[in-house]
Amino acid sequence: MEIKTLKRLSFFVLSVAILGVPGVCGGYEIPQFADVTVHDPDVIKVGHIYYVFGSHLASAKSTDLIKWEQVSVDLQPGSTGNRLVPDIFEEFREVFELIGTKDTWAKTVIMLNGKYYMYFSVSTWGSSKSAIALATSENIEGPYRYEGIVLTSGFEETYDPLIHPNAIDPHVFRDKENRLWMVYGSYFGGIYILEMDPETGLPYEQGYGKRLAGGFHAPMEGPYILYSPHTDYYYLFLSFGTLSYRGGYNIRVARSKEADGPYYDSMGNDMRGARGNALDSYGTKIVGNFRFTESGIGYVSPGHNSAYYDSELDKYFVFFHTRFPRMGEVHNLRVHQMFFNYEGWPIMTPHRYGGETLESYSEAEVAGIYQYINHGRDTSSHIKESTNIELKQDGSILREGDVCGGWELSSNGCIELTIDGREYDGVVLKQWDNGLKKEVMVFAALSMENGVSIWGSKISN
Secondary structure (H helix, E strand, O other): OOHHHHHHHHHHHHOOOOOOOOOOEOOEOOOOOEOOOOOOOEEEEEOOEEEEEOHHHOEEEEOOOOEOEEEEOOOOOOOOOOOOOOOHHHHOHHHHHHHOOOOOOOEEEEEEOOEEEEEEEEOOOOOOOEEEEEEEEOOOOOOOEEEEEEEEEOOOOOOOOOOOOOOOOOEEEEOOOOOEEEEEEEOOOOEEEEEEEOOOOEEOOOOOOEEEEOOOOOOEEEEEEEEEOOOOEEEEEEEEOEOOOOOEOEEEEEEEOOOOOOOEOOOOOEHHHOOHHHHHHOOEEEEOOEEOOOOOOEEEEEEEEEEEEEOOOOEEEEEEEEEOOOOOOOEEEEEEEEEEOOOOOEEEOOOOOOOOOOOOOOHHHHOEEEEEEEOOOOOOOOOEEOEEEEEOOOOEEEEOOEEEEEEEEOOOOEEEEEEOOEEEEEEEEEEEEOOOOEEEEEEEEEEOOOOEEEEEEEEEO
C-alpha cells in the first residue's frame, strides 16, 4: 500500500478535525446520552441549539447532539395540543380533506424571509395521491400556521406511477450560490428536484421538476442533499428498502458538482438508472443492519437521514432514525460523526457521536482485535453480526489466525486497509462504546471500487 494516497486523504480529514472537548476520558467527557424518538429526522440549527423535525409532528432539540430533549411527541389519533401545531385538524383541514387522512409525514424546516418555513408531506401508505404543504412560524418551536399546498401528485389523468414522483419526503435547501431547491420523492417514479422561489417559498414553475434517481417503483425514499465546502460536491443521501424492522432500510449516497445533478455513486453509476432488479448495485452504502456481538450495539433499518455541516465546530454529522435488534418497531434518533476519504466520499463512524475528535495515533495504539462489520451491498432484513479481526503491529490483518490483508497508518487519523484483496480508505479515532462502557479505538473506511463501507470497533489490544 502506498502512503501517498493517505496524504491525499489527510486533506479531507483535516478539514473536519477540531480540538477535543476537555474531560476525563481520552480527551472528552464520558457522554451521558439522553434519547428521543423522532422518525424521519430533518435537522436545522438555530443559534446554539440543534432541532430535528419528523413525521407525526414529533420534534426534539439538543445543544451538544448527546443529550436530547423531546419538544413534541408523535401525534396520536384524534388528539390535539401538539406544541408545533396546537389544533392540527383545523389548521391543516384543506390538505387533510384533499388526501383523506389526518396525519403528517416527513418534513423539512428552513429560515426564509424572517420566518421558519415548515414543508410537510401528507399521504396514505402505498398511495401516490399525496401532497407537500407549507406552514410558517416566527418561532422555531411553533405554533406553525398553514400557508397552503405546494405540490400534489397522483391526481392528474396523465399521472403515470412508473415515471412520475410521489409528492412526499421534501428537503428544501440552498445551494452554494444561494439558490433554493426542493428535493423530494419516494418509490413510484423516483426522486425529483425543483427550483424554488426564495421570495414565496414555492416552485418557480408547475410540474414535477427533474428526476435524479429511481423510478418504476424502485424502493428508495427520504432524499437529502448536503453541500460540502471542503469537497465542493453536493451529496444526495437516499434510503433504500422499507422502514419497518423487516424492511432492510439502509443509507446510500451519490454526489454531483451541481445541486440538480446528475448524481453518480463511487462506482460511476448514474443514479437515474437505479431501478429494477439491479437496484442494489447502485449507491455507495454507508450503513445498514448490523450488530457488534461483543458490545451488543446494533441497528436495524437505519434510515431517512439528514446531514449537517457545523461551520463553528468544523464537523459533519448524519442524523437518522433506527430500530434495534430484537426490539421490533421501537425506534430512536441517532447522530453519528461523518468524515470524507481522499476521494471525497462520506464515511460514517461506527458509534454514535459522543464529543470525539480526530487525532493522530501510533501503530501501537491502533493495533489490536476489532469487532468487524462489512456492510455489503444488499438490502435485506438480515442483520450482519460482527466477526473478529486483528490488526497486527507489523501491518498485517489476521482473521481466525490467517492473514487476510494489511493496513497502513498515516498522520491525522488516516488509515488504508486491504481486506480480502480490496482496498478501503478511511479514518481511525477513539469513540465511546456505549455497550462496553469504555472508550475504544475504531476505524471506518470505504471502498470506492464497490461502494461498500466497513467498520471496526476495538475490544482488545
